[in-house]
Amino acid sequence: GQQLNQSPQSMFIQEGEDVSMNCTSSSIFNTWLWYKQDPGEGPVLLIALYKAGELTSNGRLTAQFGITRKDSFLNISASIPSDVGIYFCAGQPTTGANSKLTFGKGITLSVRP
Amino acid sequence: DAGITQSPRHKVTETGTPVTLRCHQTENHRYMYWYRQDPGHGLRLIHYSYGVKDTDKGEVSDGYSVSRSKTEDFLLTLESATSSQTSVYFCAISEDNLAKNIQYFGAGTRLSVL
Numbered sequence: 001g002q003q004l005n006q007s008p009q010s011m012f013i014q015e016g017e018d019v020s021m022n023c024t025s026s027s028i029f030n031t032w033l034w035y036k037q038d039p040g041e042g043p044v045l046l047i048a049l050y051k052a053g054e055l056t057s058n059g060r061l062t063a064q065f066g067i068t069r070k071d072s073f074l075n076i077s078a079s080i081p082s083d084v085g086i087y088f089c090a091g092q093p094t095t096g097a098n099s100k101l102t103f104g105k106g107i108t109l110s111v112r113p
Numbered sequence: 114d115a116g117i118t119q120s121p122r123h124k125v126t127e128t129g130t131p132v133t134l135r136c137h138q139t140e141n142h143r144y145m146y147w148y149r150q151d152p153g154h155g156l157r158l159i160h161y162s163y164g165v166k167d168t169d170k171g172e173v174s175d176g177y178s179v180s181r182s183k184t185e186d187f188l189l190t191l192e193s194a195t196s197s198q199t200s201v202y203f204c205a206i207s208e209d210n211l212a213k214n215i216q217y218f219g220a221g222t223r224l225s226v227l
Contacts, residue, residue, distance in 0.1 A: 031214060042203050042218035043156075050213065088155070092214045100146075100171070101214055105155035 004089055006104035014112050017079055023089030023104050024071045031092035032072035033101070034063050038085045046087075047074070079111050116140050117219040119204050125225045132191040134222050136204030138184075144207040145187040146216065147171075147179060149200040156203065162187055194226040 005024045013019050023032070031050055035043035047058050049065035049072060056063055062075045072091070076083055086106040093102070116139030126132050136145060146161040148171075158171030160179040168179050176198060178190045191198055201223050205216040 033215065035218075040221075042220050045215060045217065048213070048215055090216075100158055100161065101216060103156040105153070 004091055004102050004104035006087075006089060006107050008107065009105070010108045010110065012110045012112065013079055015079055015081060018075065018077045019079055019109065020073060020075045021087060021107050022071060022073045023091070025091060025102075026070065027093060028069040029072075029091035029093055029102075030069075032063070032065050033090040033092075034061075034072070034074050035088040035090065036085045037088065037106070043088055076109075079109075081111050081113055084109060084111050117204060117206055117217060119202075119219040119222050121222060122220065123223045125227065126194050127227055128195060129193050132194050132224065132226075134189045134202055134204075134224070136187045136189070136219060138187075138206045140206060140208075140217075141184060142206040142208045143184075144209075144214075145181065146205040146207070147177075147187065147189045148203045148205065149173065149198075150203060150221075151200050159189065159202075191224075194224075196226050198224065199226045200224060 033048050034046045036046050037043045047056050047063040052065055052069050053067050054065040060077045064073045086108050088106045089104040090101045118137045120135045147159040148156045150156050157173045159177050160171055162168045162181040180188045201221050203221050204219040207214055207216045
């Protein structure tokens with residue numbers, strides 16, 4: 001089946017630094033979503049993208065829908081300790097009324113004070 | 114927060130016993146989903162529903178059944194729990210599963226099968 005690739009599994013940054021993460025696929029996706037999950041909680045939607053090339057911001061977060069429709073990028077600027085968590089990408093393929101979201105395995109972000 | 118409540122939040126059970134997890138929504142969304150989350154696997158779809166009494170299988174449906182008798186409730190049943198079903202289970206809801214399939218998640222149920 002379709003897979004979304006997120007790497008590395010873990011990232012360690014210093015407070016105040018910017019961090020970028022990407023999500024890639026061998027298939028075209030119609031929608032890209034970025035979620036964050038805090039320990040013991042469910043994923044929370046950060047940003048949704050619907051058009052190739054679209055660039056959307058949510059506070060210090062910026063995400064882009066790749067031109068090829070096979071990737072998406074998330075950037076966090078000026079990181080703070082509460083940015084710690086797992087960041088998932090999810091994509092909706094273009095085909096079928098019952099097509100379902102595919103999720104990446106997530107990147108665990110640690111922020112050193 | 115999306116109005117999604119999962120119950121129970123934690124459960125410990127024994128191998129071979131039936132277990133039912135409940136997802137309740139107050140958003141009147143048409144689509145509801147059950148996922149499991151395991152280390153190294155991310156979120157995997159178990160079953161989903163596209164309306165009352167309308168359900169379909171996901172990628173890891175073996176050993177699980179679901180029911181949706183009301184718009185607001187989606188039940189996940191483990192007919193005879195096994196240790197491999199120890200996991201964190203998430204319910205999600207979506208208004209539309211086509212162009213804008215934004216899914217909102219509950220807080221999860223942590224299930225341990227001993």
